[in-house]
Amino acid sequence: MRARERADDVLRMYRLARTGGSPELLGWLARRADGWAGLLDGDGTVLQAVAGTARWPGQDAAKLASRAVRELTVRGARAYSLEAGGRTALLLPLDGAGDGRDTLLAVVAPRPVPDRLATLLADATMPLGLAWSSESVERKRRRVDLAEFRGREAVLHLLMTGQLSIAHQVAGALRPKLPDPVRVCVVECTGGQRDEVARICADASGGRTWIVRCPVYARHLILIMPVEPDAVSAPGGRGAGAGRGDRAPLDRTVAELVDDCVVGVSEAVPLSDTAAAYRQAFHALAVARGLPDRHARFGSAPEPALVAGAAGARWADALLAPLLTHLPRRSQDPGSQELAATLASWLAFSSHATQHLKIHRNTLAARLKLIGELLGLDLNRLAGQAALDLALCIRAAPARHRPDVRREHTAAPDLDAVLSGPGIQDWAAQQLRQIAPAGPTAEETLRTWLRCEAQLAPTAAELGISVPGTRKRLVRLEAVLHRSLLRTPSARYDLWTAFRAADLLA
Template sequence: MSGGQVHGRQRADDVLRMYRLARTGGSRELLRWVSGRAEGWAGLLDADGGILHGATRATDGIDTGTTARNGTGTGAGAGARSETGTGTGTGPGARNGTGTGTGAGAGTRTAPVARTATGTGAADTDAAVRAGGATGTPAAGGAAWAVEAAALAADGAKELASLGARSFSFDRGPHTVLLFPLDGPPDTAAPLLAVVAPRPLPEGLATLVSDVAVPLAMCWAAETVERTRRRVDLAESRNREAVLHLLMTGQLSIAHQVAGALKPELPDPVRVCVVECPVGRRDEVARVCAEISGGRSWIVRCPVYARHLILVVPAGPDAADPPVGRRVADVVDECVVGASEDVPLSDTATGYRQAFHALPVARGLPTRHARFGSAPEAALVVGAAGAQWADALLNPLLTHVPRRSHDPGSQELTATLSSWLAFSSHATQHLKIHRNTLAARLRLISELLGLDLNRLADQAALDLALRIRATPTAPRTPAPPRTPATPQTPQAPQAPQVPEAPQPPLARRLDALDNVLRGPAVREWAVHQLRPLAGAGASRSTSDPRTTLRVWLDCEAQLAGTAAVLGMSVPGARKRLTRLESVLQRSLLQAPSARYDLWLAFRVLEIAEEPGEPF
């Protein structure tokens, strides 16, 4: 077989290998393979010399640009610098060297590529020795060689741009740099393929670089489209998340405006589903949900829990049969779905809590689907007295005016408090803020309200107050209308009244809450909340589930303190509470938790047992 045939077969094998790598590994694998064949470095650069991707024989890749220049130099003069190459110079910034470039049209030109200088003088020597001794070789490998090769390629890209050439090659020290532009769409800037190899160049390297440009350009174009698609998907996901946030905070008009640019339209009434997806399959499950619902459901990737999808699906006459949540659980293995009752769109936050509380129940069912059991909402049973109490409790927060324009206002602080009560420390992910920002806002809220946010009692009171204000049907007694001022008839002076001693803010608020919790409708609600505990656990253990739950609440819902009081390990206490989740059909250990409702229910029964109460 002749030498030409051997080279032809080798080239054919190389081309087949290129396209296999393009299909399986993309541009990164192609560059890694080219760098191995060149026994050096290969990368993609933008027109300014920035490194987009890079690979060497000994490293996995350099993905960021570098401006490091390597060489040796001695002495110092103003602006003296030293780079690899040959030549001598004296004085400030002396340079010399030659290189060759191939122009796009006819003719060639000489370019000052190999720049070397030895400066002498009595000033600072740092400029001359900044990169001294860093000359690397491909055989040595490591980061030093990769940085040096990337710097050579970046210099060549700038020279290519200044020359207006199509391709370019030059020698620098023991290395040769080859630059070749990739083809791309007319309206986009295609990257440059750069290869840095030691001399003498491996046989056939120029042909290899020419051949690999086509599959590399195809890979780059496909990857660019994929990056654009991901950015669009991320933007849409964030927009949908923003709409859900607006719904959860009761801002329906703004939610409708934002949702108008996205499809489908927001339904009303709705059923909220929380889908717990298998690890790593949330995007796949989202596509399944869209197909099953026929594009009629709002599908939002939960910003707090990486495995959760939140579905807002039509309810009432427009509801799917069978329900979307049940069909998703049937189609996707290992998928668990909790569904809410049918609620008005304005009560989306309530629907989310209900769906989340249905998840622990669904985990224990063969169907992996559960719907929240019918239960009254605390905000609906407190009456007008509860609405007035909520307004008074939250008034310092709702009327807060920030001292500086960039400080959070009342609406932002209220949203922060609501998110923190629901998601605890995960509120940073929900609100997209830093944990220090969250801590600072909570300190301000605590000062404004005069409450200790570390106490479960105060958390429960605030959660109830926020839910009352967020419930459109919560009754409110309007303030008495102002009447025009009329002349007052002089009256005989009255004996001065002795003012009562002021109560501490916390005690006064707790007393007001106790008054709200004395109504018969509230007591019926509390009994309903705790009814599942009657007789529960007797067959499982000798411990009273009410005692376990009460100790957990008295310990501020902390597992360590609960385990210490019960005289057991933390895992043991967690197992007991996990069993109680199935009994109560509510989430306890994972936020949003039912601990606020349970604390209020126990408090209602405590008040009812006090002497002199009518219950």
Template structure:
């Protein structure tokens, strides 16, 4: 197709069942970000390990605890969104940002109101990339079937210890990110950006926003955009447009920071 239509850029997902169309769309969009920078103008989604597969039983328990206020939410009025609507809203917004209004067929004010409620229920600040990443991981863990060889953790198990001065979500997440399997996953995610760590770290520290990233790097906005576009090609993932790989990259960098020796 790309060869026949000069201006056409094509991103292709893995084959997915009809029920997983949203997953296929996200994969195709990541491939599209790569295709824009290739002479062939065509790219196929490159499989990347999902962090939800390496968090282990402790990670599943963390996700259940984090999401419990949302899963058990009972609306006060019949017309208010219930738990399933809120879960769908969170999943769509994390994937598509403001375009979730089109996906969910709701007004932007409705989306904003639902996000405020989700943040209040979970004790998260959804303006922060750290809390967005925690919620995204928890939702993905919940959507991933537990491996048959992984025993379920009894519900009577004690809660995670949370670091002083952090929210429960952040403290519990740090405990998960310290797992050796997660650190191995993080190293694999960050290996392609060797030599471009400053750009990626600054972008993540600036909540994935382009203008503050440019200021932090001391370069122009077009210069920062060009650097991040090059990283999209290296990582084979979309960064600047949703769905973005920012959540996985934030988690990977946090895991690396936690593993670094303290002086």
């Protein structure tokens, strides 16, 4: 009978190890021993343990087990038992742990020790060792994956802030080589699909695309893809070149291979314009959500920063000068570059900037307060945000689009003077022409939304409709404008600028 019970126990332990791993098996052993169970290394450090109970506080039991390990080490024994205070600590080496160090199974049980407990623990060492070994391999794999994820995230951050030289240096330790020119693609996955979609993207691209898990949106993948002018632009179409022209672009391939994912793609841009390309891809993503094939590419449109001219460059330099020349009072305080990166991240991601920058929300609030004081702007107002967004974009514009203003000694114009320029006026007219087909309420809705600081509840109250009704109007306008409105990065800054420019000529 005992042999049958022992066989049943062994079978159950293997099942627990397979289905629940070491935590489940340790919990079962603790219940059988009416005590505490855990895994310790050779110096007595607890690696894994069950939670303590009122009768058996985990901390007290762990201390006794650690003491037993130290005595076992001194005596040079493989197994050991230690009695103290009406309790017995039993130690056995773990078979098949395979983690490169001594791992011990420790059980603390009341005296007298339950019958056949030693035999049960001896039988448990093999399934527990196999489970622990498997879990150790998985932990190492996750650490490697996390290290690569952090490295890729760092490269993305450097690209988004225009630090190409450092980005190339960091990317040199990873793979593949950063392409140039690029398209940026944002893939929105469902549920827990992101890792699987990343694998599909890597396979479909042949390892030529930079794949980064978005640090801000948990369901987003960011792909930095090499531009292939001879690739097929649509299913059934053919590129100008031969050979590779039969292969569909990666972004469309992903949309076809992965059900329920949504894909937005930027224009082809130089690698230095990665930040602008990301915003384009994010806007295209908002459009793709409403399309049957769940895929959209950003429509060709000029950026206001590229048509602001010399007046815009002088205005941007003057507006941002207090920030860019700021010297911190203490070495641990953020400098001008860090503050500028914080401002750019906050304008793009709002409160999600804490995830992007890996800082606490109080740190973000303190930095924004300092930035507002340096610039003399109320950062809670959409007008100030739009002005800063335009200024940062002008500063970040590629050299070929940015006039040389170093030799100009004229006073810097104000924002209205910049918006009155012919380039901005043409851009604004093009933006606002897109609104007309959306119906008579479109412009009123957008103007009211912007006047209410892009807040839904005040907008709904002023329009005299419900909040869901206001949201539906804005969602429909996203499809018309081909821009994201409700989620950051949002087109609200460009819309504010376009309406302001139009009003100057009214």
